[in-house]
Amino acid sequence: MSAQPMPELHGDFEAWTRERLARVERALGDWISTAAPAGSRHGAPAALVSAMRYAVLDGGKRLRPLLVLASHEAAARLGQACEVAALRAACSVELIHAYSLVHDDMPCMDNDVLRRGKPTVHVQFGEASALLAGDALQALAFEFLTPAAGSAVEPESIPDSVQACLCGILARAAGSAGMAGGQAIDLASVGQPLSEAQLREMHQLKTGALLQASVVMGAHCAQAPARVLAALKDYGAAIGLAFQVVDDILDVTADSATLGKTAGKDADNEKPTYVSLMGLQASRDYAHNLHAQALQALDASGLPDTATLRALAGMVVHRAH
Secondary structure (H helix, E strand, O other): OOOOOOOOOOHHHHHHHHHHHHHHHHHHHHHOOOOOOOOOOOOOOHHHHHHHHHHHOOOOOOHHHHHHHHHHHHHHOOOOOOHHHHHHHHHHHHHHHHHHHHHHOOOOOOOOOEEOOEEOHHHHHOHHHHHHHHHHHHHHHHHHHOOOOOOOOOOOOOOHHHHHHHHHHHHHHHOOOOHHHHHHHHHHOOOOOOOHHHHHHHHHHHHHHHHHHHHHHHHHHOOOOHHHHHHHHHHHHHHHHHHHHHHHHHHHHOOHHHHOOOOOHHHHOOOOOHHHHHOHHHHHHHHHHHHHHHHHHHHHHOOOOOHHHHHHHHHHHHOOO
């Protein structure tokens, strides 16, 4: 499949995106605060909160929260909506993503100095503060999913079973069999030749697992039936891998100002990528094939309205053009 031009986004999708992004941004800004936890005489240290807010707010595409909300809204047409759970899940996956970026950028990992168009957290606040900010963001993600009475995140009517399910999905996606495991493979692969299967496994864990979890968590917030969950899991797997393929493309075709991070780092660090393995055009073709797989999964879901999920899949793939 040859490269295709970026399609025009429907006005309804643009309005939907603006409204959901504003909702997520407000929630993140309100919830990452110095308010004291229940039973504590002290709030969080102001310097730590500053580093946390710097890492999360005012930057990023917020793709993962958008996937949570879109999946929830699509699945709720067959199940039951729980907007409170969906918003908390959307914020929680963004916190896990942000924490991973803070740690990945540190000198012991990728040693990067630019993220989301500004200095990385360890450059701005120091390595120790960056490490602690990442730790705190990871913990806060699960606090969002399990609010307690009197805490900074007030409890809402989220069934205990849904809270437990969301925590399990997020933990598995972020842990040693997910994002952290993928990063470990990535670090061990510098300068090493990888087969296409090995590269796919690395990216399915490092990047794809959390994107797939975002889709699945949204559906679980609506208590979607099993066949819908299975189809959306396939959709999430396809766009999760497509995202990383496109990221590899952009690393060699876009500049740092466009990316908001240092361009060309993969080649400089001798990291295996889809472009280095397959070439630029073949990588673009693969991204489009994954896009087609994602749309096929939505067709198989039986959901009455998947327009927003389709638009998000297109946004992921066509950002390379």
